[in-house]
Amino acid sequence: MSELPQAGGESGRDGFETRAIHAGAPHDPVTGAVVPAISLATTFAQSAVGEHRGYEYSRSGNPTRAALEACLADLEGAGHGMAFSSGLAAEHAILSLLGPGDHVIIPGDAYGGTFRLVDRVHQPMGVTYTSARLDSSGVGSDNLAGAWQPTTRMVWVETPSNPLLGVADIAALAEATHARGGILVVDNTFATPYLQQPLALGADIVVHSTTKYLGGHSDVVGGFAATNDHELAERLAFFQNAAGGVPSPFDCFLVLRGVKTLAVRMDRHCASAAAVAGMLEEHPAVSQVLYPGLPGHPGSRVAAHQMRKPGGMVSFVLAGGEPAALEVARSTRLWTLAESLGAVESLIEHPHRMTHASVAASPLAVDPGLLRLSVGLETVSDLIEDLTDALRRAG
Structure with a gap:
């Protein structure tokens, strides 16, 4: 060995x-x-x-x-x-x-x-x-x-x-x-x-x-x-x-x-995630946004101390619950409905039925109205427009 x-x-x-x-x-x-x-x-x-x-x-x-x-x-x-x-x-x-x-x-x-x-x-x-x-x-x-x-x-x-x-x-x-x-x-x-x-x-x-x-x-x-x-x-x-x-x-x-390109990719992931989180925080169809870069996040101060930037992941809860979450996940054009995260393309997923289905009956169960975003490297205005259209279609 x-x-x-x-x-x-x-x-x-x-x-x-x-x-x-x-x-x-x-x-x-x-x-x-x-x-x-x-x-x-x-x-x-x-x-x-x-x-x-x-x-x-x-x-x-x-x-x-x-x-x-x-x-x-x-x-x-x-x-x-x-x-x-x-x-x-x-x-x-x-x-x-x-x-x-x-x-x-x-x-x-x-x-x-x-x-x-x-x-x-x-x-x-x-x-x-x-x-x-x-x-x-x-x-x-x-x-x-x-x-x-x-x-x-x-x-x-x-x-x-x-x-x-x-x-x-x-x-x-x-x-x-x-x-x-x-x-x-x-x-x-x-x-x-x-x-x-x-x-x-x-x-x-x-x-x-x-x-x-x-x-x-x-x-x-x-x-x-x-x-x-x-x-x-x-x-x-x-x-x-x-x-x-x-x-x-x-x-x-x-x-x-x-x-080799991790640093430059993470800078872009973080910048775009912050923009997406800011849009979601103002949207009437969204009841909660979970992103460490937002001042209202309970971990924002710790994140600012131990992290260089808040990251490229954003989760949010739909005011309309699971039906609205499923409709948004189904309706996006640029956000690919798929498991995994952290790649150049933007992904959207429904943890309750997808990546976290194994904890559905446990104390770790995820809110069915929650969606998780992996914010990719596409033009951020395109991502925001696509997500906004999906939220509108979900009512």
Whole structure:
């Protein structure tokens, strides 16, 4: 098995955009190629038994994957990074740090796939869980204390959360978690390392679905986990290799390609999302807008402190409830009705029936009148006009 990937050393002195382009991807020493090669080899020659050049078998380590892991670890300020075949594969590896009898606290508005993984995969194996509002509107640290049990080993946080855009105070939750002997995991998918640095704020592990903003083009599925704790990294790398949930070299290449433009894309996503949220806040058909950049958002002050910008996701509730929400979702022309998020095209979805259907009968159930927007890179005036027309048609 190859050594754990290391972050980019001296490149840490460079700016984010520079590191996104250069970290983990040096010019090829033989050809001078400026793009990392897609290494399709499944096995690697050894000069003698146990003597190799860092790679033995591609599930255990692959040069293209190593380049991606080094790049993303650098961007997260992490000493170690592990790439996985999907975001849920990365989450599964992290939750596998827990054993029978251990307890995890998950957010009260977690992604439906995360809830399903905890509730239907890890709970039958003996892990217990409690859901609690950990965002600033729920006084996260106080709720964490109330949910804590003698067997609690892990606290899982999304910030901003999916789909309610709740903002958790990472530093406060890290302090409260560490004081009780637990580890804090932060899902940084919505924010990306460009907007937010959970490890620098005290988190122990950061996790991503690289399918979303990091890939950025709706053409690759992947996941990533990073940490500065060497012991945790060794255990995660063991699960990565033993369970085999690794991305293909081509998938790693696609994510690396997407990361190069992450900063400029996120700037545009954020600017357009702010404009869309402002329009929705004034629209009579909308009863509530959930966007961390709005002054009335309960997490706006925390977001302003720990995030570079408020992000490219917007959720809103229709005054007409679920019928109006379904009509709007059906009626848009430029907003594609589809699951996922974080890519160049704008997406609209109905979480209650789509991404969060698995939590419909749980305390994490989503308001049926809520729609979630992933604001893309189209001309923002076109997006606003299309959404306004759909709202009008919904009455």
